[in-house]
Amino acid sequence: MAKRKFFIVEIIGVILGLLWLSPFYLMLVNSLKTKREIFTDVIRLPESFNMDNYIEAFTQLEFIKTFFNSLLITVISVGIIIIFSSMAAYALSRNKGKASGILFFIFVAAMLIPFQSVMIPLVTLFGKFQMLNRAGLIFMYLGFGSSLSIFLYHGTLNGIPKSMDEAAKMDGCNKFQTFWYIIFPMLKPITVTVGILNTIWIWNDYLLPSLVINQEGMQTIPLRMFFFFGEYTKQWHLALAGLTIAIIPVIIGYFFAQRQIIKGISDGAVK
Amino acid sequence: MRTRDLSYWLFLAPVLIALTLVVVIPLFFGVYYSFTDWNGITSGEFVGFKNYLDLFHDADFLASLWFTVKFSVVSIILINIIGLGLALIVTSKIKSSKFLRTIFFMPNLIGGLILGFIWQFIFLKVFSGLGDLLGIEGLQGWLSTTQTGFWGLVILMSWQMSGYIMVIYIAYLEGLPAELIEAAEIDGANAFQRFRYIIFPLVAPAFTVSMFLTLSNSFKLYDQNLSLTGGGPFKSTQMVAMEIFQTAFGENKMAYAQAQAVIFFVIVAIISLTQVYFNKKREVEM
Numbered sequence: 001m002a003k004r005k006f007f008i009v010e011i012i013g014v015i016l017g018l019l020w021l022s023p024f025y026l027m028l029v030n031s032l033k034t035k036r037e038i039f040t041d042v043i044r045l046p047e048s049f050n051m052d053n054y055i056e057a058f059t060q061l062e063f064i065k066t067f068f069n070s071l072l073i074t075v076i077s078v079g080i081i082i083i084f085s086s087m088a089a090y091a092l093s094r095n096k097g098k099a100s101g102i103l104f105f106i107f108v109a110a111m112l113i114p115f116q117s118v119m120i121p122l123v124t125l126f127g128k129f130q131m132l133n134r135a136g137l138i139f140m141y142l143g144f145g146s147s148l149s150i151f152l153y154h155g156t157l158n159g160i161p162k163s164m165d166e167a168a169k170m171d172g173c174n175k176f177q178t179f180w181y182i183i184f185p186m187l188k189p190i191t192v193t194v195g196i197l198n199t200i201w202i203w204n205d206y207l208l209p210s211l212v213i214n215q216e217g218m219q220t221i222p223l224r225m226f227f228f229f230g231e232y233t234k235q236w237h238l239a240l241a242g243l244t245i246a247i248i249p250v251i252i253g254y255f256f257a258q259r260q261i262i263k264g265i266s267d268g269a270v271k
Numbered sequence: 272m273r274t275r276d277l278s279y280w281l282f283l284a285p286v287l288i289a290l291t292l293v294v295v296i297p298l299f300f301g302v303y304y305s306f307t308d309w310n311g312i313t314s315g316e317f318v319g320f321k322n323y324l325d326l327f328h329d330a331d332f333l334a335s336l337w338f339t340v341k342f343s344v345v346s347i348i349l350i351n352i353i354g355l356g357l358a359l360i361v362t363s364k365i366k367s368s369k370f371l372r373t374i375f376f377m378p379n380l381i382g383g384l385i386l387g388f389i390w391q392f393i394f395l396k397v398f399s400g401l402g403d404l405l406g407i408e409g410l411q412g413w414l415s416t417t418q419t420g421f422w423g424l425v426i427l428m429s430w431q432m433s434g435y436i437m438v439i440y441i442a443y444l445e446g447l448p449a450e451l452i453e454a455a456e457i458d459g460a461n462a463f464q465r466f467r468y469i470i471f472p473l474v475a476p477a478f479t480v481s482m483f484l485t486l487s488n489s490f491k492l493y494d495q496n497l498s499l500t501g502g503g504p505f506k507s508t509q510m511v512a513m514e515i516f517q518t519a520f521g522e523n524k525m526a527y528a529q530a531q532a533v534i535f536f537v538i539v540a541i542i543s544l545t546q547v548y549f550n551k552k553r554e555v556e557m
Contacts, residue, residue, distance in 0.1 A: 010365040016357070017367070017374045020430065024377075026397055027389050042400040084285040091282035103283065110294050112543055114491050116515045117536035120529050121300035122293060124311070143293025146286040175278040204382030206494050207516075222384045222494075229388050229498070236392060243388055250380050258373050261380070265435065266442045269480055 024247075031240035038236050053241035061228055061242055067249065070203060070220040073134060077141035078198045082191055085146045089153030090179050094165065104154065110147045115207065123211050137212045141202055149194045152268060156190040157183070189267070196257075196264035203250070221246050305530040311519075315526055322530035331506060332531055335514035336538075342424060342510065343489040349429045350485045351478070354436025359466075361437070362444045372441070375434035383431070387498025390427045394419075394499075420500045420508035427495055432488065436481045443477035444470070479550035486546060490539060511535050 030038050031053055032046040057063075088107075092100045126136050160183065168178040184191075206222040214223070225246050232239045254261060305322055309315025326332055357375050361368045378386060394413035402410030413419045447470065455465050493512040496502065502509030502517070509517070515535065519528035 006363065006365055009360055009363050010367060013360045013365055013367055013371050016360070017371045020374050020377070020434075023389050023393055023430070026393060030392070030396075038396065042396050043404070080285075084289075087282040088286045091279050095279055103287070106295075107286075107290070110290060112540050113294060113298065114512070114532075114535055114539050116491070116493075116512050117532040118294055118297035118301055119515070120311075120519050120525055120532065121297035121304060125292070125297060125300065139289055140293050142286065143289035146290060150286065175282075179282075200380055204380075204384075206382060206384045206497075222382050225385060225388070226498075236396060239388070240392060243385055246385055247381055251377075254373075254377065254380055262372065262376055262438055265376075265379075266438045269439045269484070270442045 027240050027243055030236065031244045033237055035235060035237050053237045054245065057228075057238050057242040057245055060231075060238070061224055061245060063245055065217070066219060066221055066224045069218055073137060073141075073209075073220060074199055074202045077138045077145070077202050078195055080138065080142050081145040081149050081198050082194055084142060085149035085194065086153050086184060086187060086191065087179065088146070089150045089157055090183060092150070093154050093157035094162070104150075107147045107150045111151070115144070119207075119211070126212070132212050134213055134218065137209060140208060140212065141198075144208075145198050145202070148268075149198065152190055152194055153187065156187060160186055192260055193264040193267045196261055197268050200261075221249075301529050302533055304526050305533045307526050309526040309529075310523055311525040318526075322527050323534070325527070326530055326534065331509075332514060332518075334507070335509050335511050338421070338508065339490060339492075339510045342421065342428075342492070343486060345425050346428050346432075346489040347482060347485045349425065350432045350436055351481055353429055353433040354481065355440050355474075357433055357437040358440035358444055362441055372437070375437055377434065378431040379435045383492075383494030384498045386427060386431055387495045390423065390430075391499055394423050414500055415504060417504065417507040420504070423499055424492075424495065424508065427499055428489060428492070431495075432485060436485065439481050439484075440474060440477050443474045447473055475550075479547065482550065483543065483547060487539065487543060490542070 026042070029045060030042055032049055032051075034050065037046060092104050122140070123132070126132050126140075129136075131139070164182055164186075165178055168182045173181065204222060205220075206226065209220050209223050210226070213219070219227075225242065228242050229239055232242070304315070306317060306319060307315030308318050308321075357371075361371050361375070365371075391414065398410040398413045402408065414423050451469060452465055455469055460468070491512055492510055493516070496508070496510050496513050500508040502513050506514075511531070512535075515528050515531045518524050518531060
């Protein structure tokens with residue numbers, strides 16, 4: 001009885017799983033077809049496995065350069081978000097007072113603000129300072145990413161006893177040493193969560209880079225993809241090959257770190 | 272004492288400066304701009320509430336707001352039902368559980384812009400291909416009407432976000448005491464009763480979190496909207512986030528777009544706070 005029930009659930013699950021995968025399957029299969037083949041049949045497998053679309057899309061996307069643009073911006077942004085948010089959360093959690101209370105409230109409240117309501121003045125302001133470039137973009141990511149990160153770090157730090165700090169102080173550590181040598185290593189699980197959440201968001205972000213670093217040669221993957229797709233809008237065979245190339249790095253990353261990613265998302269949401 | 276104060280501010284300085292320059296100052300400037308006729312180039316004159324009054328007669332803006340509300344309500348309901356359903360499937364003792372979790376969550380790792388392009392292909396090409404094959408008229412010309420555009424966005428968003436919501440429900444479902452469910456089973460409660468009276472009340476906190484996330488994500492949707500329908504046909508699937516962008520950078524009406532943005536902020540804040548307040552209250556009562 002129970003066995004049969006699980007069998008039915010298993011079947012439903014697998015069918016849903018295939019349904020969930022079908023968009024990726026259709027993308028992949030059609031990316032290997034010629035323009036004519038897509039026109040006549042989108043469901044069947046391609047007649048021959050032809051990599052021409054991929055070579056063309058890879059070249060047109062200038063993929064290696066685009067990939068490294070994305071990587072550079074994501075790694076630096078996530079790095080500084082981790083460093084500065086954890087430090088700020090530490091200061092707030094160890095000095096409970098009026099100032100900390102107000103600041104923590106401001107950080108949390110900032111999470112509610114939709115990007116569109118600061119978008120126009122932000123671009124104008126940074127334009128005036130000649131900061132519509134990569135450094136400006138990374139700085140903006142720190143501003144937008146710090147709220148949630150501080151919130152997550154703060155929750156964990158409150159659970160680390162102050163006696164840890166006092167012991168370090170007795171041994172002659174100053175505040176910076178105490179934080180970096182004693183406390184920060186204890187924050188590793190939440191650092192993984194903060195890192196994953198910010199990486200997913202920044203890697204995939206389209207709107208902010210489109211406003212800040214829209215110059216040729218500096219484009220990130222989503223940005224470049226937008227223009228590429230616009231150019232090949234009636235040529236699905238190339239467009240789909242381009243989309244597949246853009247997704248491959250993410251899938252590889254997911255393959256290696258799926259446990260940490262799903263755990264990180266779950267920790268971040270439950271906290 | 273003084274050194275303690277100094278290190279306190281040193282630890283906070285980088286994020287404080289960033290938040291101030293990126294969020295706080297633009298927010299204040301934004302509110303100020305919304306009361307002017309600034310067009311992005313010349314410094315604007317103060318016009319009082321003119322922009323806000325105009326907004327109430329702006330058919331495009333009101334339509335985008337209404338479309339966003341409709342989309343959000345339908346998406347929140349669907350995503351939560353599917354997300355909880357998926358979570359119940361993968362937390363039951365089936366062999367493919369781990370594998371299925373990985374698959375259901377996968378779309379969330381890929382950017383909304385790219386997902387929108389993939390689904391554009393599916394709605395335009397695959398749907399019409401299937402329509403020809405099966406002789407179903409309704410599968411032709413997807414995304415070319417307001418209706419199909421609406422459902423296209425809903426399908427895309429449900430496919431993408433259900434896996435995320437699933438992960439949240441899983442976290443709560445796995446925390447449920449197994450004895451409680453077994454006890455109910457022995458007492459003769461059927462699957463529906465166990466769900467309705469035991470599982471559902473205990474996962475209520477997950478509902479608060481997931482509703483907050485789905486609500487803010489659907490309400491602020493931009494990338495998927497841009498890449499799937501581009502707001503078309505004739506702006507009829509243009510949501511608020513995209514409408515603000517178009518008004519500002521497409522039509523160069525900066526101050527007017529900023530007034531839209533301020534209204535948008537107020538709506539998002541009111542909805543989020545009310546939602547969390549009521550859900551929290553409900554949880555306590557249970």
